[in-house]
Amino acid sequence: MNTILDFLGSDHHACDDLFASAEAAVAQKNWDSAREQFGRFQAAMAHHFTMEETLLFPAFESRTGMSTGPTQVMRMEHAQMRDLLQGMQDAVAAANQNSFLGLSETLNMLMQQHNLKEENMLYPMSDRVLGSERESLIRAMQASGSQDET
Amino acid sequence: MSQPAGLSFEQAPQFSLPLRFFLTAPLFLIAAAILIALSPDALASRWTPQVLALTHALTLGFLAMVMLGALMQMLPVVAGSPLPALHLVARISHVSLVLGTAALMTGFLTGKAAAYGSGVVLLGVCFAVFLVAAATSLARAVAGVTVNGIRFAVLGLTLTILLGVALALLRAGWWTPPAIESAINAHVSFGLVGWVLLLVVGVAYQVVPMFQLTPPYPPRLSRWLAGALFALLLLHAAAPVLPPVAARIVDALLAAGILLFVAATLHLQSRRRRKLPDVTLDYWRLGMASLIASVAVWIVAQAWPAWADSDAYPLLLGTLFIGGFAASVVNGMLYKIVPFLAWFHLQAQLQATAGSIPTMKDMIAERWMRGQFRLHLIACVLLLGVPFWPQLGIAAGGVLALSAVVLWINLLSAVRRFIAHGGDFY
Numbered sequence A: 001m002n003t004i005l006d007f008l009g010s011d012h013h014a015c016d017d018l019f020a021s022a023e024a025a026v027a028q029k030n031w032d033s034a035r036e037q038f039g040r041f042q043a044a045m046a047h048h049f050t051m052e053e054t055l056l057f058p059a060f061e062s063r064t065g066m067s068t069g070p071t072q073v074m075r076m077e078h079a080q081m082r083d084l085l086q087g088m089q090d091a092v093a094a095a096n097q098n099s100f101l102g103l104s105e106t107l108n109m110l111m112q113q114h115n116l117k118e119e120n121m122l123y124p125m126s127d128r129v130l131g132s133e134r135e136s137l138i139r140a141m142q143a144s145g146s147q148d149e150t
Numbered sequence B: 001m002s003q004p005a006g007l008s009f010e011q012a013p014q015f016s017l018p019l020r021f022f023l024t025a026p027l028f029l030i031a032a033a034i035l036i037a038l039s040p041d042a043l044a045s046r047w048t049p050q051v052l053a054l055t056h057a058l059t060l061g062f063l064a065m066v067m068l069g070a071l072m073q074m075l076p077v078v079a080g081s082p083l084p085a086l087h088l089v090a091r092i093s094h095v096s097l098v099l100g101t102a103a104l105m106t107g108f109l110t111g112k113a114a115a116y117g118s119g120v121v122l123l124g125v126c127f128a129v130f131l132v133a134a135a136t137s138l139a140r141a142v143a144g145v146t147v148n149g150i151r152f153a154v155l156g157l158t159l160t161i162l163l164g165v166a167l168a169l170l171r172a173g174w175w176t177p178p179a180i181e182s183a184i185n186a187h188v189s190f191g192l193v194g195w196v197l198l199l200v201v202g203v204a205y206q207v208v209p210m211f212q213l214t215p216p217y218p219p220r221l222s223r224w225l226a227g228a229l230f231a232l233l234l235l236h237a238a239a240p241v242l243p244p245v246a247a248r249i250v251d252a253l254l255a256a257g258i259l260l261f262v263a264a265t266l267h268l269q270s271r272r273r274r275k276l277p278d279v280t281l282d283y284w285r286l287g288m289a290s291l292i293a294s295v296a297v298w299i300v301a302q303a304w305p306a307w308a309d310s311d312a313y314p315l316l317l318g319t320l321f322i323g324g325f326a327a328s329v330v331n332g333m334l335y336k337i338v339p340f341l342a343w344f345h346l347q348a349q350l351q352a353t354a355g356s357i358p359t360m361k362d363m364i365a366e367r368w369m370r371g372q373f374r375l376h377l378i379a380c381v382l383l384l385g386v387p388f389w390p391q392l393g394i395a396a397g398g399v400l401a402l403s404a405v406v407l408w409i410n411l412l413s414a415v416r417r418f419i420a421h422g423g424d425f426y
């Protein structure tokens, strides 16, 4: 794991897996499991956004001088996703299947095209511009993960 | 540091930009269906004016209409590179594609040189503008398997249009290109395989894993498949000057490449993580099944010359490929793209919270999409009988028209909900 693309890209896939499990549990109206799975998915997403917003984006912005470009759009899409996640949390708490599945379908589209832009453009570019800073950034992101889990 | 080429996170173009293409396309599907229903006798051979007119209503008016709109929307996301002068390009190419397709259809139906002439000019303008813009965007694009597929598809489209223009000038009586039969063959194979199929291949690399959360296509396949198919098409077009054995090998490899794509797609979809019922998935599966059937029908023709020379064979092949494969995949894609864009623009315009606006799933009623899928399926089955019993054309055309009308109503309902919740369409 020595590129940002590898590290955060595989985190996307881990989030996708949790998403699919939570959605499958809701589809089966298995609400106890759904609440648990969704909780894990939501936490993983929150952690992923935090890594990007507090570590990667600031580093990218200071290296490139671009603080209004790509990272701003990414932050905006994070806000949209957080909002959908909040809606899904309400739906899972209220055991409202229709509402959850409508929101999850929407989130999936938004999340996938967001991840695509990051994996195709932002991450490879960060790998290029960060140079020597890259290793320490990845270590910092890994460390933030182990803190979260305690 | 200046913004490097290829990195663009500009916000998506406004809702009406791709939607004008998507909302026009079903109208040409209706036109094709009416031609089928009105003139079943003309469906006995591929060279009748009606068949040529309805073929282009489908390939230009329906398929290319949706694909151009979708590419304008997608290139910024997958390639990080929007089309230059996007709004102007969209306006010009949309209007000229609508009028040009109608003129070319009129040319086929009436044989009037003036209609062919206006078709050639209008379609020439449409694709010149689109292709220059698309090439500019693709030249700056971030490399990847999808962009690679789209590049070959755009090349295929360019050759198709050039050959189509030459053939139309020939029909208008203005110019006699050499090697007419080879030119027609090349026009058809670059149009259907080079453009339509390669575009579906390139887009599939992206959307098949994304919609249903499947594993990615194996890189060993996705890296070379589009380029290999394109090279084989070039050889296929050169078949008249190749030794017969070589031409056979080229054809066999083409068929194998297509089947490989189908097998990979169906296999990935069977391993999907999201198992909820999904109309788009059903459309993809119908499309893939039809593609297998197309290859099968074609293989039989290679082995059995009497079948290859029959009137029914090219009609059956065309129905399976255009109606069963391409139209199905495109229709299924519309049911993801349009609801998502409706939600996306509504959210962005209103800065609304998730609970206060409809979700993507509320944009088009599930039952209506299902119903339309069934109509489309019935229309496909009936159409397959038409080459053998042309009188079936009345029923087949009728059901196809109904299916296209319901598709149109469904797409409009997403726009209606968008506007009803306070979205600004223009």
Ligand code: HEM
Pocket (backbone or CB within 6 Å): B046, B047, B051, B052, B055, B056, B059, B060, B064, B104, B119, B120, B123, B160, B161, B163, B164, B165, B167, B168, B171, B184, B187, B188, B191, B192, B195, B314
């Ligand atoms: C996406 C683009 C296109 C596709 C996929 C396509 C596909 C086809 C197909 C499948 C046929 C054979 C029809 C049959 O066997 O009944 C055909 C024939 C023909 N196409 Fe196209 N076409 C495209 C664009 C065009 C354009 C832009 C023009 C003219 C400006 C054109 C002009 C013609 C002509 C004149 C013929 C008849 C050839 C003859 O019999 O003389 N096509 N096309």
Ligand SMILES: [Fe+2]
Pocket (backbone or CB within 6 Å): A049, A052, A074, A078, A114, A118
């Ligand atoms: Fe992100």
Ligand SMILES: [Fe+2]
Pocket (backbone or CB within 6 Å): A008, A012, A048, A052, A115, A118
């Ligand atoms: Fe991310």
